[in-house]
Amino acid sequence: MVDGIDILVIGAGVIGLAIAERLSRSGRQIVVAERNESFGRETSSRNSEVIHCGMYYPEDLLKTRLCVRGNPLLYERCEKAGVPYRKTGKIVVATDDAEVGVLEGLLSQGRRNGVPGLRLIDAAEMQRLEPRVRGVCGLLSPESGIVDSHRLMTCLQQAAASRGVTFGYRCDVRELTKTASGYLVAMTDADGAALSLNAECVVNSAGLDADRIAQSAGIDVDIAGYRIHPAKGEYFRVSSRHRGILGRLVYPVPSPVHLGAHAVLGLDGGLKIGPNSISTVRGDYSVDPSHEGDFLAKARKFLPFLEAGDLSPDMAGIRPKLYRLGEPLRDFVIREESSRGFPGLVNLVGMESPGLTSCLAIAEEIERFLVLRAPRA
Ligand SMILES: Cc1cc2nc3c(=O)[nH]c(=O)nc-3n(C[C@H](O)[C@H](O)[C@H](O)COP(=O)(O)OP(=O)(O)OC[C@H]3O[C@@H](n4cnc5c(N)ncnc54)[C@H](O)[C@@H]3O)c2cc1C
Numbered sequence: 001m002v003d004g005i006d007i008l009v010i011g012a013g014v015i016g017l018a019i020a021e022r023l024s025r026s027g028r029q030i031v032v033a034e035r036n037e038s039f040g041r042e043t044s045s046r047n048s049e050v051i052h053c054g055m056y057y058p059e060d061l062l063k064t065r066l067c068v069r070g071n072p073l074l075y076e077r078c079e080k081a082g083v084p085y086r087k088t089g090k091i092v093v094a095t096d097d098a099e100v101g102v103l104e105g106l107l108s109q110g111r112r113n114g115v116p117g118l119r120l121i122d123a124a125e126m127q128r129l130e131p132r133v134r135g136v137c138g139l140l141s142p143e144s145g146i147v148d149s150h151r152l153m154t155c156l157q158q159a160a161a162s163r164g165v166t167f168g169y170r171c172d173v174r175e176l177t178k179t180a181s182g183y184l185v186a187m188t189d190a191d192g193a194a195l196s197l198n199a200e201c202v203v204n205s206a207g208l209d210a211d212r213i214a215q216s217a218g219i220d221v222d223i224a225g226y227r228i229h230p231a232k233g234e235y236f237r238v239s240s241r242h243r244g245i246l247g248r249l250v251y252p253v254p255s256p257v258h259l260g261a262h263a264v265l266g267l268d269g270g271l272k273i274g275p276n277s278i279s280t281v282r283g284d285y286s287v288d289p290s291h292e293g294d295f296l297a298k299a300r301k302f303l304p305f306l307e308a309g310d311l312s313p314d315m316a317g318i319r320p321k322l323y324r325l326g327e328p329l330r331d332f333v334i335r336e337e338s339s340r341g342f343p344g345l346v347n348l349v350g351m352e353s354p355g356l357t358s359c360l361a362i363a364e365e366i367e368r369f370l371v372l373r374a375p376r377a
Pocket of ligand 1: 047171172352
């Protein structure tokens with residue numbers, strides 16, 4: 001590890017990697033500290049890998065703006081860099097008349113958000129597009145798709161490294177202390193030995209532990225509203241006999257805070273159902289096999305071809321939520337902390353979905369804070 005650097009990025013998930021890659025274009029000296037042995041070992045490799053279009057949330061939220069901007073940026077990057085992806089499109093399915101109003105609301109919201117191409121389709125068109133899906137009507141989103149998130153992260157990591165970014169793996173950041181010129185960062189290495197580093201600016205993109213990092217700098221996370229309440233999302237794998245049965249992503253109508261367990265398409269044609277949303281503790285990636293019946297019952301409403309025995313436990317991811325289950329939705333927090341007395345510290349907290357879709361747009365945002373801003377006095 002080097003000392004006296006310009007920018008330390010904490011966390012090599014897809015967001016930290018996208019930020020490091022973007023900032024590396026400025027010629028600044030950048031280090032990424034990651035506690036695991038490699039990049040993308042936490043939330044960024046445990047998700048649906050869906051490129052969202054940005055229709056779900058109100059237009060004034062940061063997560064909406066960054067998703068709508070991030071969607072085309074991500075397709076463009078995948079195309080240029082050879083990252084596997086597919087613009088599959090997606091159908092949100094209303095299974096009874098009561099759900100049609102929800103779809104109409106989603107269509108209006110998506111249009112207000114600037115999402116291109118959204119339209120309602122009737123049962124006959126849905127039958128033509130996805131013959132194995134059942135519903136009274138659907139909302140078609142042509143700009144939704146899927147991406148190989150590991151290949152995306154590999155591409156971002158390699159591009160950053162090729163422009164001189166240093167990656168310190170098995171470096172666990174413990175504490176940030178404000179100094180006259182930036183931050184003294186205390187870490188431990190793979191053997192538990194103490195390390196330290198001075199950085200003028202720090203980007204806290206530590207995912208599930210972003211609240212702890214902010215706290216270590218001296219920010220009261222309860223007053224700031226940064227406390228993370230981890231929420232697990234489990235997935236069940238669909239029997240390979242149904243491989244290739246769907247051509248598009250297929251979702252139920254969403255609840256106010258959850259998109260609902262949906263059909264997750266893999267680039268290989270494989271199918272999963274998930275995720276649900278349950279309170280958990282950091283590090284618990286277990287999948288409870290007893291949830292199979294609930295997944296099956298919910299999915300069969302719009303995927304009637306599923307039968308008992310078709311689902312088996314697959315994997316789980318953990319959302320870094322800023323609210324408890326049942327509480328109102330919160331926006332992404334992306335904040336440069338000068339007003340709290342921490343200039344040059346940028347906290348990213350609550351970076352749940354659509355964080356993967358938004359990663360390149362988030363990186364642009366951080367560039368505006370740290371590179372394009374006026375120099376600090
Ligand atoms: C079930 C589920 C489904 C999802 N589906 C989608 C989807 O389909 N589309 C979409 O756009 N988004 C989706 N998301 C959201 C998306 O996965 C996340 O927004 C994104 O991966 C967050 O990236 P990140 O880099 O912030 O976090 P992470 O990937 O968690 O990276 C944070 C990194 O920080 C490191 N770290 C933490 N503490 C320290 C420390 N003290 N010192 C050093 N390193 C540290 C961790 O080891 C980790 O590598 C989903 C999320 C979940 C949980």
